[in-house]
Amino acid sequence: MDVPLRPPLREDHVGAIIVAAGASTRLPGEVPKPFLPLGGRWVLERALAAFEATASIERVVVVVGAAYVAPARARLRGKVGAVVAGGPDRRDSVAAGLEALPDAGWVVVHDGARPFVTPALIDRVLEAARRTGAATAGLPVADTLKEVTGDRIRRTVDRSTLWAVQTPQAFRGEVLREAHRRIGRSQPVTDDAELVERLGAEVVVVPGDPGNLKITTPQDLELARWLVEASALRVGVGYDAHRLVPDRPLVLGGVTIPHPRGLAGHSDGDALAHAIADALLGAAGQRDIGAHFPPDDPTYRGADSLHLLAEVARRLRAEGWSVVNVDAVVQAESPRLSPFAATMQERLAAALGVQPDRVAVKATTGEGLGPIGREEGIAAQAVALLQKDR
Numbered sequence: 001m002d003v004p005l006r007p008p009l010r011e012d013h014v015g016a017i018i019v020a021a022g023a024s025t026r027l028p029g030e031v032p033k034p035f036l037p038l039g040g041r042w043v044l045e046r047a048l049a050a051f052e053a054t055a056s057i058e059r060v061v062v063v064v065g066a067a068y069v070a071p072a073r074a075r076l077r078g079k080v081g082a083v084v085a086g087g088p089d090r091r092d093s094v095a096a097g098l099e100a101l102p103d104a105g106w107v108v109v110h111d112g113a114r115p116f117v118t119p120a121l122i123d124r125v126l127e128a129a130r131r132t133g134a135a136t137a138g139l140p141v142a143d144t145l146k147e148v149t150g151d152r153i154r155r156t157v158d159r160s161t162l163w164a165v166q167t168p169q170a171f172r173g174e175v176l177r178e179a180h181r182r183i184g185r186s187q188p189v190t191d192d193a194e195l196v197e198r199l200g201a202e203v204v205v206v207p208g209d210p211g212n213l214k215i216t217t218p219q220d221l222e223l224a225r226w227l228v229e230a231s232a233l234r235v236g237v238g239y240d241a242h243r244l245v246p247d248r249p250l251v252l253g254g255v256t257i258p259h260p261r262g263l264a265g266h267s268d269g270d271a272l273a274h275a276i277a278d279a280l281l282g283a284a285g286q287r288d289i290g291a292h293f294p295p296d297d298p299t300y301r302g303a304d305s306l307h308l309l310a311e312v313a314r315r316l317r318a319e320g321w322s323v324v325n326v327d328a329v330v331q332a333e334s335p336r337l338s339p340f341a342a343t344m345q346e347r348l349a350a351a352l353g354v355q356p357d358r359v360a361v362k363a364t365t366g367e368g369l370g371p372i373g374r375e376e377g378i379a380a381q382a383v384a385l386l387q388k389d390r
């Protein structure tokens with residue numbers, strides 16, 4: 001009698017297969033969908049991150065096209081126990097993944113072109129599978145459905161019993177293995193649930209997630225990029241005011257402006273640069289410029305505030321933030337600042353490492369009102385928008 005080569009099944013062991021081996025026939029270009037960049041990461045890596053964050057998942061097998069085995073092995077870490085080459089169709093790819101999960105009591109299959117899957121959805125499907133043996137995520141069809149031949153509607157389809165099925169799908173490992181072994185290839189199957197259905201086993205559907213988008217067309221990719229970008233935006237506000245005193249140069253936005261008085265301060269007193277730095281730090285959820293560059297630290301005596309601003313930008317970049325734009329307004333009764341605004345924008349942008357069109361500087365007077373109007377000081381306000389790159 002043959003001794004099985006397969007290690008003993010571990011009943012509680014949950015493995016996942018992320019299928020990313022398909023050719024992207026509906027998207028132009030040579031890069032398959034799971035390897036397209038989406039906010040600094042592969043589409044596939046975003047899906048993988050959800051599995052990494054799901055405590056019940058122990059091991060992930062990623063199935064890719066043969067040409068992507070080496071780059072995926074070099075880049076994917078964490079729970080990824082194996083990167084294996086897929087086959088000619090999806091079914092072969094899942095089978096290749098199953099071979100790399102020989103002892104998994106439970107298997108979750110997910111499409112590598114669905115980057116927005118969440119740990120909550122993975123757990124929801126897995127819990128349903130634990131009760132019944134097999135489960136998939138899906139959503140009731142909301143659109144009216146028509147049967148069409150050519151451009152002619154034949155009939156309206158009753159949608160009350162129709163669901164659009166997603167992944168993840170979860171199975172008792174033995175059920176999925178048996179389905180792959182026993183169901184013949186006479187008819188193509190579109191997902192693993194169908195293989196198990198054909199076995200005559202029950203598959204339940206649990207509510208999926210409308211955000212669990214499958215990237216199929218260029219429009220899907222555009223929407224996915226928009227979603228990633230929008231979810232990574234943070235806004236911050238900054239305000240600063242300094243007193244005008246004699247015998248000091250007037251420095252605003254890194255530009256020295258001819259004026260009989262300048263702004264008092266431990267540094268060069270550049271209230272505009274300080275307001276922008278506070279807006280940037282605020283957007284990143286950090287404390288203000290005083291916490292980063294303490295005023296009682298002699299290092300910053302007479303400091304060029306543009307250097308401080310450049311250092312703030314450097315620290316934020318190191319944490320994955322990039323500056324989308326900055327908008328600022330300086331309030332000064334005199335001198336007239338608008339002739340210097342363009343130079344201020346250029347210098348501030350250079351300090352931030354962005355193009356000048358990402359920084360706007362406007363000037364207004366105090367209309368004679370209050371301390372600014374009485375020329376006792378100059379104030380600046382700024383808003384900054386940051387984007388998290390990863």
Ligand code: MG
Nearest residue numbers: 240270271274
């Ligand atoms: Mg200040």
